[in-house]
Amino acid sequence: xxxxxxxxxxxxxxxxxxxxxxxxxxxxxxxxxxxxxxxxxxxxxxxxxxxxxxxxxxxxxxxxxxxxxxxxxxxxxxxxxxxxxxxxxxxxxxxxxxxxxxxxxxxxxxxxxxxxxxxxxxxxxxxxxxxxxxxxxxxxxxxxxxxxxxxxxxxxxxxxxxxxxxxxxxxxxxxxxxxxxxxxxxxxxxxxxxxxxxxxxxxxxxxxxxxxxxxxxxxxxxxxxxxxxxxxxxxxxxxxxxxxxxxxxxxxxxxxxxxxxxxxxxxxxxxxxxxxxxxxxxxxxxxxxxxxxxxxxxxxxxxxxxxxxxxxxxxxxxxxxxxxxxxxxxxxxxxxxxxxxxxxxxxxxxxxxxxxxxxxxxxxx
Amino acid sequence: xxxxxxxxxxxxxxxxxxxxxxxxxxxxxxxxxxxxxxxxxxxxxxxxxxxxxxxxxxxxxxxxxxxxxxxxxxxxxxxxxxxxxxxxxxxxxxxxxxxxxxxxxxxxxxxxxxxxxxxxxxxxxxxxxxxxxxxxxxxxxxxxxxxxxxxxxxxxxxxxxxxxxxxxxxxxxxxxxxxxxxxxxxxxxxxxxxxxxxxxxxxxxxxxxxxxxxxxxxxxxxxxxxxxxxxxxxxxxxxxxxxxxxxxxxxxxxxxxxxxxxxxx
Numbered sequence: 001x002x003x004x005x006x007x008x009x010x011x012x013x014x015x016x017x018x019x020x021x022x023x024x025x026x027x028x029x030x031x032x033x034x035x036x037x038x039x040x041x042x043x044x045x046x047x048x049x050x051x052x053x054x055x056x057x058x059x060x061x062x063x064x065x066x067x068x069x070x071x072x073x074x075x076x077x078x079x080x081x082x083x084x085x086x087x088x089x090x091x092x093x094x095x096x097x098x099x100x101x102x103x104x105x106x107x108x109x110x111x112x113x114x115x116x117x118x119x120x121x122x123x124x125x126x127x128x129x130x131x132x133x134x135x136x137x138x139x140x141x142x143x144x145x146x147x148x149x150x151x152x153x154x155x156x157x158x159x160x161x162x163x164x165x166x167x168x169x170x171x172x173x174x175x176x177x178x179x180x181x182x183x184x185x186x187x188x189x190x191x192x193x194x195x196x197x198x199x200x201x202x203x204x205x206x207x208x209x210x211x212x213x214x215x216x217x218x219x220x221x222x223x224x225x226x227x228x229x230x231x232x233x234x235x236x237x238x239x240x241x242x243x244x245x246x247x248x249x250x251x252x253x254x255x256x257x258x259x260x261x262x263x264x265x266x267x268x269x270x271x272x273x274x275x276x277x278x279x280x281x282x283x284x285x286x287x288x289x290x291x292x293x294x295x296x297x298x299x300x301x302x303x304x305x306x307x308x309x310x311x312x313x314x315x316x317x318x319x320x321x322x323x324x325x326x327x328x329x330x331x332x333x334x335x336x337x338x339x340x341x342x343x344x345x346x347x348x349x350x351x352x353x354x355x356x357x358x359x360x361x362x363x364x365x
Numbered sequence: 366x367x368x369x370x371x372x373x374x375x376x377x378x379x380x381x382x383x384x385x386x387x388x389x390x391x392x393x394x395x396x397x398x399x400x401x402x403x404x405x406x407x408x409x410x411x412x413x414x415x416x417x418x419x420x421x422x423x424x425x426x427x428x429x430x431x432x433x434x435x436x437x438x439x440x441x442x443x444x445x446x447x448x449x450x451x452x453x454x455x456x457x458x459x460x461x462x463x464x465x466x467x468x469x470x471x472x473x474x475x476x477x478x479x480x481x482x483x484x485x486x487x488x489x490x491x492x493x494x495x496x497x498x499x500x501x502x503x504x505x506x507x508x509x510x511x512x513x514x515x516x517x518x519x520x521x522x523x524x525x526x527x528x529x530x531x532x533x534x535x536x537x538x539x540x541x542x543x544x545x546x547x548x549x550x551x552x553x554x555x556x557x558x559x560x561x562x563x564x565x566x567x568x569x570x571x572x573x574x575x576x577x578x579x580x581x582x583x584x585x586x587x588x589x590x591x592x593x594x595x596x597x598x599x600x601x602x603x604x605x606x607x608x609x610x611x612x613x614x615x616x617x618x619x620x621x622x623x624x625x626x627x628x629x630x
Contacts, residue, residue, distance in 0.1 A: 178448070178496050221497065222454035239511035246515075267457075270497065285497045286512035289519045293526055 015359035016212075018205045023048055024313040026203050027196065027210040028306060029358035030250035036309055037249065038328065043309070044318035045333050050355035051348065053332045059144050063158040064232050067274075068216060070095040070167045071230065072191045075181050075217065079189040088171045095167060099142050099160050104134035157234050157276045166232075166274055166281040173283055179219035179228055179270070190218035196359070197261040201303055204310040211302075212358045213253060218266065225266045226287075227254050231273045237284040245271055245288040252298040255290045375474055376623060377525050378534045379566055380588075381554045381596075382575030387586045387612050388536045389481055391575060393417045394617035396427040399627045400532070401476040403463060405456055406432040407485040408536075429466070431459045434485075435492050445502030452489030460523070472531035475627060480524070482536040483517070483565075484555040490516050491557065514557045521568040532620075535569070552596040572598045573619070575612065588615035 013019070016027035025032060025047070036043040045051045070091045077087035107129035110116040114133040116126035125131040141160065145153045182190040196212035203209050217228040229251070235241050245251050251269050258266030268289045275282040290298070312318045325331045336347050382388045389404075390413045396402050404411055411430045418425035435452040437444050460469050469478055480486065491513045495501045498509065505513070524533045537554035544551060544563050553562035554572075566572045574589045574596055590600045591608040600606050606622045620627075 173499055176499070178499065222449050222451075222493075224454055224458070237508050239508070242508065242511050242515065283498070284508050284512075286494070286508070287497075287516060289516065291519065291523055291526060292528060 014355060014357045016357050018203065018207065018313075021203075021205040021313060023316065024203055024205055024310060026205070026207055027212050027359045028302075029211070029213045030253045032356060032358060033253070033302065033305065034249045037305060039321035039324045039331065040309070040312055040318040041320040041337065042324070042331055042333055044312075045336070047356050048318075050353045051333070051351040052354050054350055054352050059148070059156070059158055060232075062142070063144065063163060066095060066098045066163055067166060067232055068192075068230055069098060070163075071170065071217075074171060075189045075191045079181065079183060079187075084171070084175050088168070091167065091171070092164065095164065099163070100139050101142050102139050103137045105137050106134050107132070157278050158232075162276050162278070162281065166276060169281050170274065170283060179217075179221050179226070179272075179285075182218045182220060182225065191216065193218055195257045195261045197257060199299070199303070201306070203306075204314050209306055210359075211253060211257065213250075213257065215254060215257075216272075218262075219270075221270075225258075225262075225264055227258050227266050227269045228272050228285075229254065229269055231271055232276055233273060234276055237273050237275050237282065241273070242271070242286050242288070246290075247294075247298075248288070251288045252290060252295065256295050256299060259295070374527070374570070375530055376532045376534075376571055376620065377569045378532070378571040378573060379537060379554055379569040380534055380573050380575060381537045381539055381552070383539050386575045386577070388575045389413050390417055391588065391612050391616050392428075392477075392479060392534070393424065394614045395477055395620065396424045397421070398617040398620065399475070400427065400620070402428050402479060403466065403472075403476060404428065404430045404479040404481055405459060406430050406481050407434060407452060407456060407489060408482050409434050410481065429463075431456075431463065433459065433489075435489050443502065446492050446496075448496065448501065450489070450492055450496055453486065453493045456486065456489070457520075469531065470528050472529075474531065474624070476531040478524070478529070478531050478533050480520075480533070480535045482538060483521070484538040486520070487513070487517050487555075487557040510558050514561050517557050518561060518565070518568075521565060525568040534616075537565075549594070566597070566599065570599075570601045571619075571623075573600075574598055578609070586612040588612055588619065590619070 016025055016032075018024040018026055023044075032043070032047045035047055073094045074087045074091040077090045078084070082090065106112040107114075107126060109128040110126035110133060112133040114126055114129065114131045115123050116128070117123040118127065126133070129135055144159050145156060148156060184190055184193075193215045194212070195215065196210050199209045199211055201209045215227050216230045219226055219228050233241065251271075254269045255266075258268070268287055270285050270287050272285050273283070275284075320337060322337075325334050325337070331337075335350075336344050339347055380388050380391075389408075389410055392402050392404070393414065396418070404414070409432055411432060414428055414430065415425070418428070433452050433456040435450050436447040438447050462468060466472070472478065491505055491509065492501065494509050494513045494516070495503065495505060500506075500509070521535070523529070524535065537556065539552050540555040540562055541550045542553055542559055542562060543549070552574075554565055556562045556565050571590070576587065576589065577584055578587050579585055587609040588611075589609045590598055590603075590606050592598045600623075602623055606619060610616075610618050
């Protein structure tokens with residue numbers, strides 16, 4: 001059997017994918033595992049091939065990333081010894097930069113490399129563009145409403161104003177935070193902490209299967225270590241919201257990782273949630289706990305799911321789960337899957353490629 | 366078809382009774398029967414055990430009590446917990462590593478883990494949630510109740526798990542609620558909120574009530590196993606156990622009826 005949509009070109013080498021069995025992902029994170037559970041076909045298109053709809057609004061993703069980054073900057077500056085006020089100031093300055101989009105023109109002298117030679121001197125930092133490889137043409141504020149329909153614009157609570165408000169209110173609320181960020185042995189705060197562990201299972205290529213991910217923050221509360229995971233939502237944080245994290249792929253993975261991958265096992269995961277409304281931001285923290293039995297069950301289930309992914313990789317075919325098409329806000333590939341398999345490639349022009357790689361290390365602030 | 370047979374599981378008992386009814390003191394009969402009794406004490410009410418075993422050093426030696434409570438202070442007329450909070454967090458640490466006896470998962474059927482009481486533990490859980498949300502000393506809001514109830518239920522689930530092979534007794538005070546669809550108020554174990562008390566019994570294979578029967582000179586404290594109109598009780602061996610036991614020997618007799626005499630190690 002062949003893939004439903006042919007590959008656009010030879011994929012770049014990704015750290016999390018097998019070099020010997022095309023399409024086999026040996027390092028899994030909660031995003032790739034969760035997508036596979038939703039629909040193997042969606043997994044193939046979005047994770048294996050990396051397709052993203054060109055018109056898909058990245059409002060929630062960018063808002064969440066900026067929020068996370070601002071708090072990460074604050075944690076780093078506090079760890080560096082700055083006061084609450086100065087650390088907040090650094091976070092807000094960084095946030096302001098993050099909320100701006102730049103249009104740049106490549107430097108002709110260095111062809112965008114940042115290095116150039118002048119006369120007989122060997123190639124060094126390009127003096128024309130000061131080593132940046134490009135010139136700033138213009139800078140404008142990110143427009144969170146870009147790409148939204150007029151109705152969605154009316155409803156939208158994620159704006160630059162609410163982003164700044166949320167960060168300031170959060171830092172003020174938790175100035176004397178009962179959750180103290182752990183400082184690692186190298187002096188860095190335990191924020192955006194990457195983890196990976198060997199599951200002990202083997203993939204169809206005979207290699208080990210890894211679980212990996214990034215924890216927002218590892219803290220101590222009453223001298224006990226916990227993982228703190230930040231979430232933004234427009235929902236009111238009621239029991240319905242807190243219940244949505246159990247069962248939950250990501251929380252179960254973090255709990256398992258916290259017990260397996262760390263020298264000192266963590267107690268569990270605390271969801272550090274914020275409701276973003278037009279007139280307020282409301283913060284709530286709640287633990288989402290797993291018993292040993294539940295973690296063992298989740299690992300057993302995960303072994304089953306990844307085994308299934310291995311089988312699909314071997315046969316090169318990923319079936320649709322047509323019960324998931326209207327869930328999770330509607331699948332971005334529904335328009336493609338509605339077409340006859342023979343013509344689907346034509347409709348992929350609406351998508352661009354952005355490859356997902358769980359083992360790729362995230363940048364530091 | 367597999368025939369039904371006993372798995373020989375440990376007793377997981379929910380023991381409910383009003384404050385001062387004799388729940389904690391009833392444990393002495395188990396110690397006299399040879400069981401090791403390890404009490405995770407949230408009520409700070411273990412003094413009765415010392416008083417009842419004063420003349421019996423070998424019985425007293427079978428008790429090990431870990432008391433963990435939150436401290437409180439009064440400031441400007443407001444009483445609020447002192448941080449760092451000790452009650453719930455330290456209590457849970459002890460379940461993982463009881464001083465001198467290790468993780469509770471390593472204990473056997475000659476040992477009884479007692480949690481006294483679930484009601485007070487609930488209060489410390491709520492303090493923990495409020496502390497987490499920088500709300501300590503303030504009234505809990507709706508979302509705090511949900512989070513605290515989940516934690517309390519998770520603790521019960523942990524104790525009910527087959528990985529905990531020792532016997533477990535959880536003490537609870539009583540609360541009266543009118544369950545959905547019923548016109549009568551019934552007595553339930555006092556847990557957080559209104560939704561948790563009617564279902565917390567699911568985490569136990571026995572629910573016993575400690576109360577007073579009779580009046581005047583005939584008044585006596587008993588441990589009941591049989592449900593009434595106002596309180597739902599349960600036992601895995603109806604007909605094999607008695608409807609009620611005297612409090613002085615009740616727990617030991619109940620254990621003997623369920624499991625036989627304790628075998629020497």
